[in-house]
Amino acid sequence: MSVNHLIDLSDWPRQNWEKIIRLALEIEQNPSRFYGRMEGRILATLFYEPSTRTQNSFKSAMMRLGGQCVGFSNPQNSSVSKGETLADTIRIMNGYADIIAIRHPKEGAAKAAAAYSRCPVINAGDGGHLHPTQTLTDLVTLTKEVGRLDNLTVGICGDLKYGRTVHSLIKALTQFPNNRFILISTKELVIPAYMKAILDAAGCSYREVTSLTEVIGELDVLYMTRIQRERFPSEQDYQEQKNVYILDTEKMSLARPAMKVLHPLPRVDEITPEVDDDPRAVYFKQAQYGVYTRMALILTLLEKPCAGSALFQGSAHSGEACANPNCITHTEPYLKKSFIETSNMLMCEYCEHKKLI
Amino acid sequence: MSVNHLIDLSDWPRQNWEKIIRLALEIEQNPSRFYGRMEGRILATLFYEPSTRTQNSFKSAMMRLGGQCVGFSNPQNSSVSKGETLADTIRIMNGYADIIAIRHPKEGAAKAAAAYSRCPVINAGDGGHLHPTQTLTDLVTLTKEVGRLDNLTVGICGDLKYGRTVHSLIKALTQFPNNRFILISTKELVIPAYMKAILDAAGCSYREVTSLTEVIGELDVLYMTRIQRERFPSEQDYQEQKNVYILDTEKMSLARPAMKVLHPLPRVDEITPEVDDDPRAVYFKQAQYGVYTRMALILTLLEKPCAGSALFQGSAHSGEACANPNCITHTEPYLKKSFIETSNMLMCEYCEHKKLI
């Protein structure tokens, strides 16, 4: 039986996502019934960059199942500072734990880890690339709070250019029928061309707008994200435009009674505190569903193996290096380069960066 | 059933303290009998400033009950560094844990946390303000080692001006009949006027002295604390006076056979190592009782709710801000200001700072 990992949701058929969502909601109904299922098992949380929230969510999930946790939260405290490779750290941790959740600043790092692991690896965020447990959490939240994953009008507001969670969520929702997207951002922060290509290929309708107020009344779901101040072209632009993208009670008064507001958190000031008391604000529940989602995922990877695809489908191209400077293959040079060749492009199988050939 | 917190011992009637003390001593008799009572439950230790000793004491307490722990020990590693508010962190942690222990450098932070928490919050120290589990530990230690909480002559030696634990202990002991205090410090570090007002109001006798040697023979209890070198008016004063406040075997030879020495720890050099071997030195036992006390507190808050008072009794005074620059309301501006009005004063309900109106 081959080892199962969760590196990229796209590696799994939609039925597998749905199994995890169903299990997460079953857990949500009665979490204590699942206590003890991971008794005697150990999760290693290897956080090469700190993220208290995500790390505690994984730890809480494992502990709610009766398991325990080892790991680290900080590269300075780890053997990494002595020059140990990622591959070695993973092989050593295989001796200490039964399942690994890894967060790493380099893109493709979770896949690189999986390539050396004898136990399941969960991608808890690899640079700006993927964060599949956040996307699964979003899907669980929508299923529970909105009641469906199809036939939705989904507004996504904020930084659509750099937002990792936004791209993953859109990709996931294109897999369900009849979802429409309203993409709300400044002109500088519109979604990238490759995301539009995905939307087009899936036959999804979408509109790009610059005003939240104008469209909020049409939405079943509003997915809010943060726009960092430095992403505006100038301080003057920031001061003029910031309120357009802040969700407040006034804008909420224009929304449908059944609309739900999600946010991957942490929130800074893009949602005013008054909105928290609105029953349509489900972002704190979302954080709670994140624990149930991770419980379902751990159970699935360790107890109910669903055949994953092979980690690598491509082939080595001698002499080729990935053109993404933030790809894990540059800092871990022993990794076997692997590219998928498509007509005139090579796609790195670690970070999915494409280059023309 | 409303959520119970422990923010300030004064919020609870004395009978509740006594229940916890009795339970702590019951646990002390046979700790392993309580193992498993918190099985499947999670304590979050949110330490916005590091304190290994207190954090490990809480974790040990939860683990001795069969529970597990998440949290952080360092603000740099937390989402705080991304600008998350305390309120958001608490609401997210509510999804991960069943009970929270918080230490924070700002005064009033634990109360602010409780105001947003759906689960019990324990104040593990909020700036220079309160540290109620230390005080409960002191009361458990006195009950066990001295045999009573009343009719005591209590010497308190060291920094009486800034010592948070000293003020809390004095306040607590004024609630029991016939306690007398001998307050031993330099002239610069005498207890503040408001503490004298509390002693007077409770009808407690007290004396202020500058020599430990002169009074040690009268004491049932000697509570030692550290005087930081920089609290002396000059280096010359420090060199001249420091030995007056150091407890050594010579001074111990003047004390009663039944006197007990307590210290909140960590100790630096205010008690010489030779005193450690004296059976009257109970400060290491005190650290042990701290675990039993926290076990009793966790059990009480989660299993045996004793009705706490409402968190806030006061009312908003529009336009008022707390005058204490270290109050949590300044760094977390969304908090609803709340003041208790008494004749010509307003008292902030977070940090208890009073200002004239």
Place this chain on the structure above:
Amino acid sequence: MSVNHLIDLSDWPRQNWEKIIRLALEIEQNPSRFYGRMEGRILATLFYEPSTRTQNSFKSAMMRLGGQCVGFSNPQNSSVSKGETLADTIRIMNGYADIIAIRHPKEGAAKAAAAYSRCPVINAGDGGHLHPTQTLTDLVTLTKEVGRLDNLTVGICGDLKYGRTVHSLIKALTQFPNNRFILISTKELVIPAYMKAILDAAGCSYREVTSLTEVIGELDVLYMTRIQRERFPSEQDYQEQKNVYILDTEKMSLARPAMKVLHPLPRVDEITPEVDDDPRAVYFKQAQYGVYTRMALILTLLEKPCAGSALFQGSAHSGEACANPNCITHTEPYLKKSFIETSNMLMCEYCEHKKLI
């Protein structure tokens, strides 16, 4: 019943080592059978210098037995930064935990800790001095992978001058009959004279060579260690010689089919990644055996006390101070100095530094 510690393997008779090795291999056969044996017990991992790998190995071992862990991984986060002595930290931790594993940058620190502990103390590395759980792990690995601890030709390659694990392993293997050593290093990094004295006293044959290639064909075991670049006399020497001490597939092709390669890890570049796939490379298994070894050790110290010798055999020599500037007695001045006197030498009982008298 006196408390058992593991400070130095030499404190124990060889039969005790063999009991632990047998138990570790019994655990290796069926680790889950031992789950629950430490239920309700707590291990404190006190790491005064960070070592993620060793700390996680100890934690994993305790958790595999059903126990839990407290502690710290970083002196900055600990009460140490407030000036607390090692003795006080240990006595406080005695209230929080049932067994302690300590790593400390100062030599003799683990023994100093044991002198103040009411529960077993395990030395997890004290400066450049000792690291007995690594040595036990090496012995378990040899027993399992090579099948015996005697009649071995053991090559030890790398930094033989400063390598703590190397010295401990050689000392341990001299206790078993007919072991021969081939010591492979640069001339600057040959083993110290006192290690040669130990080899001579035990009647062990050994050779010092500068080429790994020349001798690899003779070995039953090759123990690799890292040579730090700065240990070469010059950058030119480093560039000329470094490849001599790097194990690669070419050198492996000269080795016996039954030879095994060990390494205490972390590995930097002294073994090329290609060697990892060679079945004779057992260094990652070694990390796994480290967990079983520590499980066996914890069980032995807490469940099956094997009488240890008294911590100190020597006597105070008034006015004497240890001449080793890195000895724990300098930073913890309250420690009772203790020296063993042998003809014309005094040996410090903390760090084992010898000085002429």
